[in-house]
Amino acid sequence: MADIKLMKGNEALAEAAIRAGCDAYFGYPITPQSEVIEYLMMERPEDRTGMIVLQAESEIAAIHMVYGAAGAGKKAMTSSSSPGISLKEEGISYLAGSELPAVIVNVVRGGPGLGTIQPSQADYFQSTKGGGHGDYRLYVLAPASVQEMVDFVDIAFEVAFKYRNPVMILADGIIGQMMEKVVFPEQKPRLTDEEIEEKYGDWVTNGKRNNKERNIITSLDLDPYKQEAHNHKLQEKYRLMQEDELMYEMIDCEDADYILVAYGSSARISQKAMQLAREKGYKVGIFRLITLFPFPSKELNELAGKVKGFLAVEMSAGQMIEDLKLAIEGKAKAEHYGRYGGVVHSPEEVLEALENQIIKG
Amino acid sequence: MTEELIIAGFGGQGVLSMGKILAYSAIMQDQEVSWMPSYGPEMRGGTANVTVIISDERISSPILTKYDTAIILNQQSMDKFESSVKPGGTLLYDPNGILVHPKRKDINIYRITGSKISTQMGNKKVFNMVILGAYMKAKPIVQLENVIKGLKKSLPERYHKLIPLNESAITKGMENIEIVQEI
Incomplete structure (x- = not known):
């Protein structure tokens, strides 16, 4: 019999991140998803895989830490609940504009504003139609069980790196707080610096080598024609997602x-x-x-x-x-x-x- | 077989952990489970409840309004959940602190003096295990051996020495359940 565990959605997601070979988690606690960072702090994945877990000083800091880690080709993740995701939206738009892979988890609670801590699905517009500024899309996964909170983490990282685009896992207070049976996949090893260089060397900013051009990660281009061409490229990615990644x-x-x-x-x-x-x-x-x-x-x-x-x-x-x-x-x-x-x-x-x-x- | 159950009482009575042990026991029997707590701004002394579903099939909604069984451990929960038991269903309660006893005629009603028994046992913390024992007698869905297996799996090793105490509390609950009415 497989090793079946009974776990809360939030805890299962946190464990799944470790198993997916995630390099870094940056977060800031908020109900109903605080168990994500609690579990990671208790589990000390730094000892298991070397994954870094850091409680940032704010949600805004956390998303920009993700930006930095993603720029180095690392698998980075953050999670929050609705008001905290609103704070992260600036960073999410920059991730999309700079074509950086990252996983963002929203365990939705009632809004608008501080709202309530109870479950809600009122962040659909925010997740699927921008949220931040500019013409961008997130790949958005909606788990309906604790097992999917596990399974979707690996899918999220795969899609994020395949398209170099941020991916959102959109859960809600029920999925985060309930316990169900769950089975975890085997531990995926974290990529070594050499493997990152080999796979993503054409875009990561992991230190300039003498024998190659400097990689630049930015979402800024003051020439509107260049920015338009960049937008065309982004739109083409979203079209491909529609074709190949629909579930x-x-x-x-x-x-x-x-x-x-x-x-x-x-x-x-x-x-x-x-x-x-x-x-x-x-x-x-x-x-x-x-x-x-x-x-x-x-x-x-x-x-x-x-x-x-x-x-x-x-x-x-x-x-x-x-x-x-x-x-x-x-x-x-x-x-x-x-x-x-x-x-x-x-x-x-x-x-x-x-x-x-x-x-x- | 699907058992849709709510356990409701005060925070601190072990309502959530009882639900968790029950869920673990069902996993040991190879069944599907869901455990959904009320997670409002409750704390010790406030109300707490948890919906546990045990089934041979994939579980649909983890949140319900009608239950096969309600385990009720304070008056507020009696007021709230007596009417939520399905006709022909089961209500199990501890009379401690209950002023208005259940009035339904179309359900099975059982009583267990869990507070009294756990006090007599000299350990009030096993209160929820006495209640669990009574439930297992009223609705034999999870087997004692699987509860013990579940406890072993869910408890850290340093607490395994407490398993015999929990087992005797469960047995006390099974022995001391009173039938108020069976339909």
Whole structure:
């Protein structure tokens, strides 16, 4: 039997970072994700793999430490919760502009402002449509279980380095705080300085050699034509992500008349709602978004031709619903349901919304 | 088989750790589990509750409004969760500090004087294990041997010497559960 552990999502994510061969974690505590840095401080990965863990003086400092480490070709990670991510947005925009790989984790809580410490999914816009300034995208992964908090860390680093682009893991208070069974992958070794030079020598700033040109990492180019060309390059990366890195899961959609579209913990709650709906005789399926950017527009559009309606279930006032509506081009009815501000909807409430807004509506 | 359970009481009663031990025991039996605490600004003396789901299948929502079983350890939780037990479900409570006893007629109700028993045992910290024992008698879902295995796995080695004490508390709970009503 594999070594099964019972762990909180936040702790599992922290352990997964060590196993993924992460070089450095910089963070600043905030509920509901403080267990990430707590676990790392307790576990002392410096003794295990040499990974550095540092509590920065602020979220802003932490994201810029990530920027520095990423510039040296290191696997760097930070995590926070909503208000802390807002503070990091300047740095995230700079990471994207400078084409640096990094993993940023947001265990979302209710907002706006300081909001509440309870779960929310109201940072969808912030994660998928900028957040910081400029035309950039993050690759955004939405785990729906503690196991995915583990599995997505390695995927996040792989994608970040493949595209030289920051990646976000967008969880929420439920996924961060709950405990589930989890199995960890084998320890990946951290890259040596020689391996970094060999793999990323064309861009990392790890010290100038006599036999090569200086690498420069910057997001500044005062010549607008050069900046436009740089933006074209970024857009091409986002197009490739759309083509090659899209992930989603369809549950019982084959015979479905109605589809619940959801991600993260709302997808879990929707699964229960689906069971209740099927007991009542409604043919309901779930389209679970795993990547929020890229968004499965084509796949949802195809599905729209076959079903009677969609209900976007998200713990927000209605954010992902906008992408859903754009995707399905009016081919089927689509409505939003969700509690927000830190309140979590129940499976029964989702079922009731489905009945009132879509089935009878 | 799916057991949807809420354990609710005061912070400091061992509500969360009881849920954790239960979850670990179910893992030892090769079942799926989820453990979701209320994580508000609660502290010792405030209310605390945890939803534990044990299932042979993949678990959907970790957050629920209706439960197969409610283990209720203070009046506030009784007020809040008595109505959340599914018809035909089970309510287990400790009468200590309970002024308004459960009134439902459509559920099984059991009582365990966990505070009294743990005080008599001379160690109030095993309170939650007495309650766990009573639960295991009322709903035989996790086996004692798997609870012990779970304790061994979840506790650091230096606490393993306390396992026999916990085991006897569980046994006390099993022996002293009282039936209020069975439907």
